[in-house]
Amino acid sequence: MSLWYTDFFMATPVKVKALVTRVVKHTPSVVSYQFAPQGRVPKFHPGQFLHLALDAYSPDRPWPESRVFSIASATSERARELSVTISVKGTYTQRIFNTLQEGSECWLKLPYGEFLFPDDRPLALVAGGVGITPYLSLLKHRLEIRSSQPIRLSYGVRSAEYYLFGELLNRCEAELPNFHMAVYCEDGSVPGNRGILDIAAIHDAAPGKALFFLSGPPAMISAFRNRLSGLGVEQNRIRVDDWE
Template sequence: MPPTPPKRRGLPPLALALCYAAVIALPLLPALLTGQGHGQGAMRLATGAGVVAAGMILLQMITSGRFEAISGRIGIDITMAFHKWAAPVALLLALVHVLAVIGLPDADRPGRLARRVDLVLSAPGLWEARLALILLAVLVSLALLRDRLGMRYQMWRAGHALGAVTLVGLVVWHAVNDGRAGALGAALWILFALAVTLPALWVYAVRLIRPNRQGWTLRETRPAGERLWLLRVAPPEGGGLRFEPGQFAWVAFGRKRLPLHDHPFSIASAPGEAELRFLVQEAGDFTDGIGALAPGTRVSVDGPHGSFVPRGEGPLVLVAGGVGIAPILSILAHLARSQSRRPVRLIYAARNAEAMVPPDLYRPACAALGVAPILISERATDGGALLQGPLMRGHLAQAFEGLDPAACEVMTCGPGPMMTFVADTALEMGVPMQAISYERFSYAAGRASAKDRRILAGFAALWGAVVAMVLAYWLA
């Protein structure tokens, strides 16, 4: 009998947004309620911007994606996108903090501006503030430009993690050393830092103190397509992984157990199967050598993660592109094992037949569910089993034949442009936006879909509320 899947954890998006705003507003709340604070307008702006920037920096420690209490419902991809774009907002507020401390030129005090600039640049009591601002700018720049810089993934992750912990220490040091917060305020900043830093460090520590997560064994690595490998991983004795179909895990091989060396792979097997299966495409420093891993290699598995899971009861349309077939295989196998009666349609597209996984990985589940897969290749030849690609609206229309789009759930996984096309086309056909699911970890690959734009608009609204807090404090 398949194990009971884990309960869906995490807060709804609105609740998360309210919690985020409340935590950031907390250090400003006493002054807003009592009307007390710095008397000078520019310094009030500096204080408000600095406190909010500090709060956002500290919260970055727990919006990095691996905390199901945060990402369980909204998805780890959305959580990581928020983490990525919140950092430049925090940097902008930190710069406002510095500029407000310097202030504007004053004709009545001609030497004031120079003195303030000299204070910011060379005062011995502000060294931690200067270092924190420089470090924040470096971390933001490296995060936004990482793909262009060609840095090794492990080096970037190590530097980013160490830099983040150092930044938190400098920010708290500055908040406490400033003295205006008082003893109670200093204690609150220290508790704030511990509350966000300890859970982040736990992600690293848990790998070293939970040996059952390290006791997996690689059973087989075999080719599954052009530059595509299928990995079979056996659990430790008496162990296993409870997950939902469509989720993924962070996986590391050999003795490299720390998260610096693990990689996210979608689970291609169904919940309850004796082993885990992963599909891995050669696409980077580590994955280019995935085929050389020998059976018997020790494997550590951190999971499950992700919210790419079927939730509805109506017709289900699955659209996979390339290695994006991996979570779709898990969903198909799960539906077949559970004898689901949901109407299911499958579209599987790839650049050519050689890039597709062997039919034995999806045909049995399709046969059990009565699914006739729609196979698409950009290099299809007339008269073959594959339809001519790329994926077009007509292919989606074929999948929706006989179905009411308003009652359907659409799940797509593959290249960014393909997912955008599927999401927007399904929306135009009448599928509700909330019934369209995909995980997008990079908004740089192709244009954003209507759903992406709604998500980004939600981010902007939250950051607008954060800026409004600063203005409210300044003008109070």
């Protein structure tokens, strides 16, 4: 197994109380939450995730039930802001949706995860739907440093309603010299390609020796991983954010 991620300094996770400062409902079932942490937040890397617990944590009790979500905010803003985008899928995310409002308290535990982006290789990012979330922190960071790293984002959505974070993506196209985006929209309501993500076309358009990052529904990840292997992409050039 490749231990490439050992190049990244990994902070020890901390538990921190957080106040909800903003709630944005993108669709009836996709919501972004912004939190103001009430304690120290360690440096995290783009692509890492946090645990979110609705019930109060106390050091004399075990960590309460929680679920994990990609950190969508920039690490440089962590002292005053953390954010996540949640697709309501099951019992717990429904509880989050019903409970968290501006002013609510919850508990976060972070950082975790090895879905990490080297800065010295071309990146081919593939996002299916809410699978865009682990890339948001990366793109915010690369905007901050005006990065010239070759990045090609392929973003698949069902319809315009599900096309999220357009403002950030437009900024990347305008301000990052080597950023390119291809949108695949099933019903054609977003300009770009009509239909579902086409992994063969994504492979052909990727910069040479690019690392492929796959984030989205498990069936998409498994199909695309197999297809990329079939196209000759070595396993160590394929990284997946597995939400199962």
